[in-house]
Amino acid sequence: MRDRDPLEIYANSLVPMVVEQTARGERSYDIYSRLLKERIIFLTGQVYDGVASLICAQLLFLESENPNKDISFYINSPGGVVSAALAMYDTMQYIRSPVSTVCIGMAASAGSLLLTAGAKGKRFALPNARIMVHQPSGGAQGQATDIDIQAKEILYTRRQLNNIYVHHTGQPVEAIERKLERDTYMSAVEAREFGLIDQVVDRLPETPAAAVKA
Numbered sequence: 462m463r464d465r466d467p468l469e470i471y472a473n474s475l476v477p478m479v480v481e482q483t484a485r486g487e488r489s490y491d492i493y494s495r496l497l498k499e500r501i502i503f504l505t506g507q508v509y510d511g512v513a514s515l516i517c518a519q520l521l522f523l524e525s526e527n528p529n530k531d532i533s534f535y536i537n538s539p540g541g542v543v544s545a546a547l548a549m550y551d552t553m554q555y556i557r558s559p560v561s562t563v564c565i566g567m568a569a570s571a572g573s574l575l576l577t578a579g580a581k582g583k584r585f586a587l588p589n590a591r592i593m594v595h596q597p598s599g600g601a602q603g604q605a606t607d608i609d610i611q612a613k614e615i616l617y618t619r620r621q622l623n624n625i626y627v628h629h630t631g632q633p634v635e636a637i638e639r640k641l642e643r644d645t646y647m648s649a650v651e652a653r654e655f656g657l658i659d660q661v662v663d664r665l666p667e668t669p670a671a672a673v674k675a
Contacts, residue, residue: 497523501533508541508549508571517552524556534562534579540570543597543618550578550625559583564649564658569593574622577629577657584658586649592657596641597622630656 479495481488493503502519504512523532534553540546553560553575562579564572564586573594577584586592597618601611619641626637632655640655649661 504536504538508546510545513545513548516549520552524558528557532558532560536568537566538572540572546571564590567591582659585660585662586658588663590649592647592652595644
């Protein structure tokens with residue numbers, strides 16, 4: 462039995478519709494499109510190329526609408542494909558709009574990378590969120606030369622990811638290497654202490670400065 466494509470599951474699921482009154486009458490939106498109007502986007506589930514394409518498109522669209530206004534990026538993801546995560550990461554850094562990241566549920570692996578990549582001072586997690594970091598994993602088969610090429614590539618990727626975590630957490634590379642050596646789970650408070658996020662919030666603040674610290 463083949464695994465179902467997350468996009469297929471999404472398309473066939475019941476997504477709430479929001480009806481609004483306009484000068485031209487009623488207009489209906491699916492809930493995610495309505496939230497997009499408020500500059501809110503979601504990463505839910507595994508990270509892969511299709512999801513990355515959608516997230517990057519939303520980021521670029523919102524930046525074109527207003528480059529000076531914040532974008533709220535909610536993350537609940539177990540991680541996934543590194544190249545897809547890096548596409549989203551680079552787009553977050555590329556656009557002029559500040560991206561505020563919020564972990565709801567879980568931000569693991571590539572999800573934690575995107576969480577910590579938010580604008581400084583605007584990286585949040587809810588009290589019961591879990592954050593997990595680890596080094597990249599993969600496999601290779603074929604001729605010895607091919608395996609050697611793949612081994613060098615994954616070691617390069619590990620250094621690349623380590624440097625990103627160093628940049629956003631302020632931790633020395635040695636501390637990052639130790640943390641990512643194996644699966645390391647953290648509470649929201651522990652993630653804040655390590656520098657992955659800036660604040661733990663238990664309710665939506667009226668302004669970012671009014672966020673409630675744990």
